[in-house]
Amino acid sequence: MDQDYSQFFKVFRRVSKAIHTGENTHEILERIVENISEILEAKGCIFWIVDQGQKSIKNMISHGFSYRSLAEIDYATLMAIFDDRGEESVFIEDAMYDSRIPNLDKIGKKKVGSIQAVFFDIVRDYRGILAVYFSKTRKLTKGEHDILQALGEQGSIALQKSLSYDDKMLDTLKQMVEGFTLALEAKDEQTHGHSIRVAQYAKCIAQAMKLTAAQTETMYHGGLLHDIGKIGMNDHILERLGILNRKEMDIVKQHPVIGARILQPLVFLSDVEPLVMHHHERYDGSGYPEGLKGNDIPLGARILTVCDAFETMLAGRKHFAKMKLEDAIVNLQLGAGSQFDPEIVLTLFDILDLQPESAGFTRASCGCIGIHKRRLQNSLKRKTASLFI
Ligand SMILES: [Fe+2]
Ligand SMILES: [Fe+2]
Numbered sequence: 001m002d003q004d005y006s007q008f009f010k011v012f013r014r015v016s017k018a019i020h021t022g023e024n025t026h027e028i029l030e031r032i033v034e035n036i037s038e039i040l041e042a043k044g045c046i047f048w049i050v051d052q053g054q055k056s057i058k059n060m061i062s063h064g065f066s067y068r069s070l071a072e073i074d075y076a077t078l079m080a081i082f083d084d085r086g087e088e089s090v091f092i093e094d095a096m097y098d099s100r101i102p103n104l105d106k107i108g109k110k111k112v113g114s115i116q117a118v119f120f121d122i123v124r125d126y127r128g129i130l131a132v133y134f135s136k137t138r139k140l141t142k143g144e145h146d147i148l149q150a151l152g153e154q155g156s157i158a159l160q161k162s163l164s165y166d167d168k169m170l171d172t173l174k175q176m177v178e179g180f181t182l183a184l185e186a187k188d189e190q191t192h193g194h195s196i197r198v199a200q201y202a203k204c205i206a207q208a209m210k211l212t213a214a215q216t217e218t219m220y221h222g223g224l225l226h227d228i229g230k231i232g233m234n235d236h237i238l239e240r241l242g243i244l245n246r247k248e249m250d251i252v253k254q255h256p257v258i259g260a261r262i263l264q265p266l267v268f269l270s271d272v273e274p275l276v277m278h279h280h281e282r283y284d285g286s287g288y289p290e291g292l293k294g295n296d297i298p299l300g301a302r303i304l305t306v307c308d309a310f311e312t313m314l315a316g317r318k319h320f321a322k323m324k325l326e327d328a329i330v331n332l333q334l335g336a337g338s339q340f341d342p343e344i345v346l347t348l349f350d351i352l353d354l355q356p357e358s359a360g361f362t363r364a365s366c367g368c369i370g371i372h373k374r375r376l377q378n379s380l381k382r383k384t385a386s387l388f389i
Helices: 002-020 025-039 075-081 142-186 194-208 213-225 235-239 246-252 255-263 273-277 299-315 325-335 342-354 369-387
Strands: 044-051 056-063 089-092 115-121 126-133
Touching: 002 025, 002 142, 025 044, 025 056, 025 126, 025 142, 044 075, 044 142, 056 075, 115 142, 126 142, 142 194, 194 213, 194 299, 194 342, 213 273, 213 299, 235 246, 255 273, 273 299, 299 325, 299 342, 325 342, 325 369, 342 369
Parallel strands: none
Antiparallel strands: 044 056, 044 126, 089 115, 115 126
């Protein structure tokens, strides 16, 4: 253990310095989970940040497991596994035979033996769960447990700093978001108000889908920020959207990744980041940046894709005229299942049919919606029926 302790103290000093100098919290947490894995010779280490008030996982930093597979653990499952009942830590001797661990083959349950988790209060309802996994069954020594606890506490301090900073920054941030979107949209008269309208449609759809208040707020922020990655892009390129050459198009296609990178250090907006990252994916998998398909695309991003396209069609751009509402509706219907998640298009059609005022339309302007809604419903029924033939 002598050697482990010297490594631990080295890591501890480095992390303390990083917190003190205000380094990026996400990177500090990445360093912590990576070092815990190394020092304790573990298979993997994960730091979850949960919001017990909103009952959601706010963020997850891991080492030794892929992000995508772990993303499948939802809040309820996570809390069921690590039900601490007021204890300081939870020890699972053998994940293979423990009824709390669901049969998630994708997280490599078969390769996981013991799990040791410790818990931390952060701020407000935020709580940290730090878990270390071993490929065999193995209990931590008292010294190893102290290492886990000490580095986890360092992570919580970094988060406390960053979250209270987020609290103070929230109002400023909202103004900044507005400023960013205004600055972005000022580049082109026709994009003026685009982000706010996308945000309003996204909020309506979230409410119609009965998402929680927190998720609805996330959708609204996602709408406001979805194109934030365009902020640093050359005006010349942005003015020519629609008639770009291949090289210019490749640059524009970077904006979801750049946007996600801008938001990454802001823990408060961690739920918004994947929506920004994936708002140009297509339901059939032919979108960008990752070519995700169907339900692999985060639900919020699928909602934004519909809202983004709908608003763009209605507002028009320099290189294509604005469409009539009915033409935009027909295009959404035609793109349902290829570009768009059909259930989300149907939800938007329901809104236009039943409560058009909530999305800023009049009942008279939405007179055509009934027929297109029935067509979409029929084509969805046909697709479902064909699955059983
Ligand atoms: Fe975009
Ligand atoms: Fe957009």
